[in-house]
Amino acid sequence: MTDNHEPQPDDAEREHEARRHPRIWIASLADYNAGLLHGAWIDATQDPEDLHAAAQEILATSREPGAEEYAIFDYDEFGSYRVGEYERLDDVSVIAKGIAEHGDPFAVWAELHDGDPAMMAAFEDSYLGTYDSAVQWAEQLLDDEGIPGLLDKAIPEDLRPYVSIDYDAWARDAVASGSIDIEDLPDGRVVIFDIA
Numbered sequence: 001m002t003d004n005h006e007p008q009p010d011d012a013e014r015e016h017e018a019r020r021h022p023r024i025w026i027a028s029l030a031d032y033n034a035g036l037l038h039g040a041w042i043d044a045t046q047d048p049e050d051l052h053a054a055a056q057e058i059l060a061t062s063r064e065p066g067a068e069e070y071a072i073f074d075y076d077e078f079g080s081y082r083v084g085e086y087e088r089l090d091d092v093s094v095i096a097k098g099i100a101e102h103g104d105p106f107a108v109w110a111e112l113h114d115g116d117p118a119m120m121a122a123f124e125d126s127y128l129g130t131y132d133s134a135v136q137w138a139e140q141l142l143d144d145e146g147i148p149g150l151l152d153k154a155i156p157e158d159l160r161p162y163v164s165i166d167y168d169a170w171a172r173d174a175v176a177s178g179s180i181d182i183e184d185l186p187d188g189r190v191v192i193f194d195i196a
Helices: 011-017 029-033 048-060 089-102 104-112 134-144 147-154 167-176
Strands: 023-028 039-043 070-076 127-131 180-184 190-194
Touching: 023 029, 023 048, 023 089, 029 070, 039 048, 039 070, 048 070, 048 089, 089 104, 104 127, 104 180, 104 190, 127 134, 134 147, 134 167, 134 190, 167 180
Parallel strands: none
Antiparallel strands: 023 039, 023 070, 127 190, 180 190
16 A cells, blocks of 8 residues: 555544543642542643643642642543553643544554554554545545456456455455554544554
């Protein structure tokens, strides 16, 4: 598969995917250990410095003396990605920004790679699109390559009704070959990644 023939989502699809607004609830551990909840919901798409500043503000306003540590007690709008209680705020920022920009496909990508910062940077090169099914992806890709037209030219007209492409098998073979990964999205569609 070459880069210039890979199906890409259109602008409307990208807009549909970008409707998440990830946020985290950061709380003081000293307060928690004292039986109190002292924290705040923070927009997770902020730059890491701003997330760190928000965490420090929460600690500074704690009623517990010596409040020096915080944790992420809850999160929202991260799709399938599970934010860890002690996850680095730098990583949370990158993942949240990716989810805000690309939606559920980025959340799936982050989950697949355990939030690895190096892999988050590879998303745009690996993302092949979101489709109703793996068969739809295979049909579009092979159609873009002109394969059905080549078959029509090569097969005599009286045999054409008996010859067809098994798109489902072709998609399964693409996964088995290790060149792509197909993941389910919460809405029933699939996301396709180039992993070769």
